[in-house]
Structure formats: C-alpha cells, structure tokens
Amino acid sequence: MLKHSPAFSGFSTNDLARAKAFYAETLGLDVRDNPMGLLELHFDNGSSTLIYPKPDHQPASFTVLNFPVDDVTATVAALKQRGVRFERYDLPDLKTDEDGVSRAPGGPLIAWFKDPAGNILAVLETT
Numbered sequence: 711m712l713k714h715s716p717a718f719s720g721f722s723t724n725d726l727a728r729a730k731a732f733y734a735e736t737l738g739l740d741v742r743d744n745p746m747g748l749l750e751l752h753f754d755n756g757s758s759t760l761i762y763p764k765p766d767h768q769p770a771s772f773t774v775l776n777f778p779v780d781d782v783t784a785t786v787a788a789l790k791q792r793g794v795r796f797e798r799y800d801l802p803d804l805k806t807d808e809d810g811v812s813r814a815p816g817g818p819l820i821a822w823f824k825d826p827a828g829n830i831l832a833v834l835e836t837t
Contacts (some may be wrong), residue, residue: 720760769828
C-alpha cells in the first residue's frame, strides 16, 4: 500500500531560524522554506528531510540524519573549520579518537555531531 509513496523523514527543532542558518551556512545544504512554515533539506539524490518547529522540543538520543561521505577524516576537518564540534565517546562499546571519529574494526569510520537543537547527526565513510 505505501510501497510507492515518496516517503521522507523529519525531525523537530526549537528554533527554525537557527536550524536554517546551521544547515544552509554551516553544512552547506540546500535548505528551502516550506509553504507550511517548515524547512526542507534537499539532497542531490532527490531525497528530502523535513524540519519542523516544536516548542517543547527534546533532542533525539539517536542519530536522526546520516551523511555518507567518501572521506570522514577530511569531512570532519572541513566541518571543524566551520565551527562544528564533534562528539567524543569513551564507552565500552563505542570509542572515538581525538577528532571524534569512531574507527571500530568491522564498522565504517563514523563521527557524530549535534545541530543547534541538540539533534544528533553523523558523517560516515562509504568507501
């Protein structure tokens, strides 16, 4: 029934203006205002993600948006130059290095960071 629906994901923020600036200016994404007063992130592969305001917003405790990249190390360095701060983890099953990159055997190189509303995003190496 929903197999052919052009599904998309979405998540909330507590400040649309800050979200728009972060996603457009800091991350360099194609951010568009939605006719309903929401934000849409548009990607080269034709997919999109909706960002909507929520006054009682609580950031998700999981990754809400993943960005596959060819080179995590270079991407992390470039994003740090734009002011992005990467999360550091030192847990039994999750450890990151000084740059915030997880280099666990058997898994992709991956690094997590937060948007201004505290939502968790990630860049992960696909090659």
